[in-house]
Amino acid sequence: MADLLTDSGKALLLGNEAITRGLIESGVRFASTYPGTPSSEVGNILEKISDKAGIYFEFSINEKVAMEVSAAAAVSGIRSFVFMKHVGLNAAADPMMTLPYSGVRGGMVIMTADDPSAHSSQNEQDNRYYAPLSLMPMVEPSTPAEAKEMVQAAYEISEALSMPVLFRTTTRVNHARGIVSFHGCKDTPQKGHFDKDDARFVCVPANARKNRLVLLEKNAKAKEMSENSPLNYVTGKKDSDIGIITSGVGFTYVSEFIEDAAVLKLGFTYPLPEKKILEFLKGKKRIIVVEELEPFLEDNLYSIMGKNNVYVPVIGKRDGTLPRQWEFAPETMSKLKDYVKVKDFPAPLPPVDVQLPARPPTLCAGCPHRGSFAAMKKAAGNRNVVYASDIGCYTLGSMPPFRMADFVLCMGGGAGVAGGFDASTDQKPVAFLGDSTFFHSGIPPLISAKFNNHKITMVILDNRITAMTGQQPNPGTGRDFGGIKTESVDIEGIVKGIGVDFCAVVNPFNVTETAKTMKQALDVDGVSVIISRAPCQIDAKKRKLPAKPPMQVDRNKCIKCYTCVKTVACPALIKKADGFIETDLSQCAGCGMCASVCPKDAIKEVSQ
Amino acid sequence: MKYSIQIVGVGGQGVLLASMVLGNAAMEAGYDVAMSEVHGMAQRGGSVLCTLRFGDNVISPLESVGGADLLMGFEPAETCRNVGLCNKDSQIIMNLDPVLPSMVAAGFETYPEVDGLVASIKKLTPNLRTIDATELAKQAGKAVAANAVMIGAVAAVKGFPLSKDLLRKTLADNVPPKFLDLNLKAFDLGYETMSKD
Structure with a gap:
């Protein structure tokens, strides 16, 4: 990664790096996000350099909270930046829609990173419509270099109008790379102070009606600025x-x-x-x-x-x-x-005449989600189950051999729809969601299920990290960056506090034992929760956790039944030409999931 | 002058590093550079495509289908899958070492014979050059240096606008010091192999 803390020269920057450099040059002092592709790299960089850049930065538990903390910073007079993917702005829309009524004192910029073609998303909504909906001014860069300059322009617009500005990007800006020049940084106050002003900041109906007039005046002024803008x-x-x-x-x-x-x-x-x-x-x-x-x-x-x-x-x-x-x-x-x-485009070569194997994205070797899916499949047996899944790596559970994502809507959506399936069908709803998604928006639907007596089973895939977007810390991890350290938040304590009818913590690397506990959970006549806890393998490598010895198959015991590849389907299990299964030692994480399902006890750790 | 490279492979093969070395070299040579990368969900063991365009007045991060001057294939099946990015004049460099998709490894699908994959592209264009980048990287010291072999091979492509010395220097600037010798040796092997015949 390029050094973003230098004040001169040029570098070949990713759009998200250029935007981050734009924050530094604009004197932004406060930034918040919930990770989401294609915006995630901004947070990954800030996690590393925010303290050196003089920026307070946090991963909030969801986009709504991220919007709120940045709003507080901006009404207190310091420059703030909140950023998220397009669908994240839906979660943050509630505070965002009222914030323009109050306006801000320090500049505030809201980045929505849209994803045309839904490369990493569940839809391709066009968030430009949020601008007329909220009456917030909007800017749209075309390239990484322009994105950096436009961050600065957005803060100037925000402060001239005392209102937040929408900064709308798309994947081919965030994940494009281009040559970006570095300039000096604006000096802005590090700390703010909130000067109380009820008429402006307390939008009870009487104040909201008056603030609506102020907002419309600002909107007219924004139009004049747009007429004269060099953008x-x-x-x-x-x-x-x-x-x-x-x-x-x-x-x-x-x-x-x-x-x-x-x-x-x-x-x-x-x-x-x-x-x-x-x-x-x-x-x-x-x-x-x-x-x-x-x-x-x-x-x-x-x-x-x-x-x-x-x-x-x-x-x-x-x-x-x-x-x-x-x-x-x-x-x-x-x-x-x-x-x-x-311009004339040259004619493309025709496709090759060979059938090519598909290469879809897949769960990693040793990913604990494989064990959770394999165990639930075993526990459910012939029961008529609907799998309500969620947004995260585990959405890949929709792929064979699992096919265990029947309905996917949005972050935290699985638990909510599970309750609806219980009340409207005779099928058994099982909701899969990750630890980060549980904190993001999985807790209210669990409480709602308890309140309304929905007989659902929730499986919290607790790998202690926000994995899909690049291993960002979440409350279950605890925080240790930017000079702030916090303890991990206890998921089990939260679940038990809700008073669910059944709660158990399992180790998904032991598929057989996990399946037994999951069967108990499915049999509960009420709300049951399984916390399936094991580390994300990518994160374990990044944090240099002690590696487990890899597994190997004993050819004298293997009966070529292929139970291992059919149930956990780990990419480190290779079927050789003679039909025997072998483990790929370069990929094997030593999790032992394959060993736990082998009926002949043929898979063991490599002897040291 | 405008030049477009499409780099294809599988997550973990060093496609992004190779694109950064080539992109930085183009910047050093004084050209405009526009690139596009794949991040996020697609990286989980899936196909990776990186577009690099450089030259005068270059701003678009994407190239048209069929518009590549050079297709750098880090993996045979991925090279075949993306042959439509090329036209009849495009150059193609293909690493011959397959990375098996998980459904192939588990025995549910088959991976075609590499010779057949080579032949399938040769039917379409005479501009295919193959290289055993992984084997050459092992000769240099480690299989992970296959991407440096590929960059060395690109330096030997007929009409490639960036000089061998510039690419070699940019590679040296972008790898950790303890892997410098390995990468330069791999680069040189790639260059020499591609310069023959």
Whole structure:
């Protein structure tokens, strides 16, 4: 990783590194998040360098809390940054929608990292709509270098208007890499002070109604700022009668692969600069709108034209020329070749004529989730079970041989839908969720299940880390970075405090014993909870925990029944040409799950 | 001048490190650089694709399907899977050492013969060069240096715009000092092997 604490020179930075450098240069003093791809690297970097950069940083237990702690810092006068993936903003939307009514004193920027094509997400919602919904100004960078500069601009907008600003990125900005220049850092106050002002900060109905007027005034002022902002500019072949309006990564494809058009590049995309857009329309015989996902700019363009009684034919999504689904790529521009000069793309080679094996993402060798799934499958037997799963590595339990994720909605959603399945069907609901997800939003649905007498079994896959997004610490881990140390929060204590009817802690590496306990849990006529506890193997390696000796198969005992590969399906189990199973010593984590399911006791630790 | 490299392989093979070395070398040579990487869920044992574009006025982080000047394949099946990123003029370098997907390792699916994979690409283009990068890395000292072998091989690709010396120096700047000799030896083996014939 590049050194982000240097004040000069240039480096080839990931978008998320550039954004983090932008925070440092902007004098941000407070940052909070709940990890989520494609935003996670910002938190991973801050975990390492926040104290050196003079930034207080925390992994909050969910995006809502992250929004709230950053809001408190900003109303106390210091610059704060809260960041999350697009669906995380749904969880944070409640505080976010009222915050603009009160506004902030120090600058506050909210990053929503959207994921067109849902590379690492459950949907591809377009969070630009949160800007008009909340009346917050919004900026959208196109490249890593621009993202760094736009962080600074966003703080200036935020402080000029005393309100938070939405900073909307997409995967191809967060996970793009480009050359970024470093500049000096702004000096801002390290600590704030909250000056009380009930009329502004206590949004009881009487105050909320008045603050609504203030908010609308700020919205009008924001529109003026957008009209005059250097983030919105005309480029390309300016005298062309074909105009392109674009924002975000779409601008990069327009810049390189379309020729002979005037381009209105929008970086300040809410409120939109109406006068600047009308000026751009003059003399154009056609306008093309290039934006990923929803026709946000396009519909606003129709609205602006209607309001001002002008009409220029528009090519975009509403006429079906450009797709609404999935991210754009350079070749997407070829859909515009009837309207504008598009660079010729060379014809791709045809596919090879050999059947290739699939290579989907998979649970790691020695991942304890394998043991939990194998044990539950054994415990459930022929019972009619619905597996309500959740967001994390264990969503990969939907893959064969497990196929143990029947309904997945959102963080913490599995436990809630499990209660609904109990009340509306005769099937047995089992909810799988990770420790971090339990803290994030799994506790309220467990309480609700107890309250409403939903007979669910919740399996908390407690690997002591937020694994999928890159091994961030969570309350179960305890905190030890940025000069702050905290004790681990006790999941068992929380579960027992709710008064569930059954709670047991199991070791998923022992599949057979775990299955017995899970069967007991399924038989409970009430709410039962299994805490399946074993470390994430990637995290164990990162923390250099003492390695266990790997396992090996005794060829004299192996009867080629393949129970091991069929039940735990670990990638370290290799079927050799002669049909015997062997362990891949370079991958084997020594967890012993395969040994615990072997009916012939043929798998043992490698003798030391 | 614009040049696009698509680097494909499997998580853990050093695809990202290779892309960083090539990207930094392009920056040192004074070019614009735009890259795109895969992070997150896809990394869990899945296929990895990294796009690197450099040259004059380069800003797009993605290349068009078929637009690659060079496909660097760290793994045979992944090279075959991504051959559509190339056109008839693209150069392809393919490491011959397979990484078995977990369903293959467990015996539920089969992995095609590597010779057959090579032949399937040769049917489509004469521009395939194969290299046993893992074997050469072992000769250099350790199998993990296969990505350095691949970078050395790229330095020998006909018409590659960055010099061998610049790539070698950038590699040296991006690896831990205790693995410096290993990586430089691996780089040199990759370069020499690819320079023959």
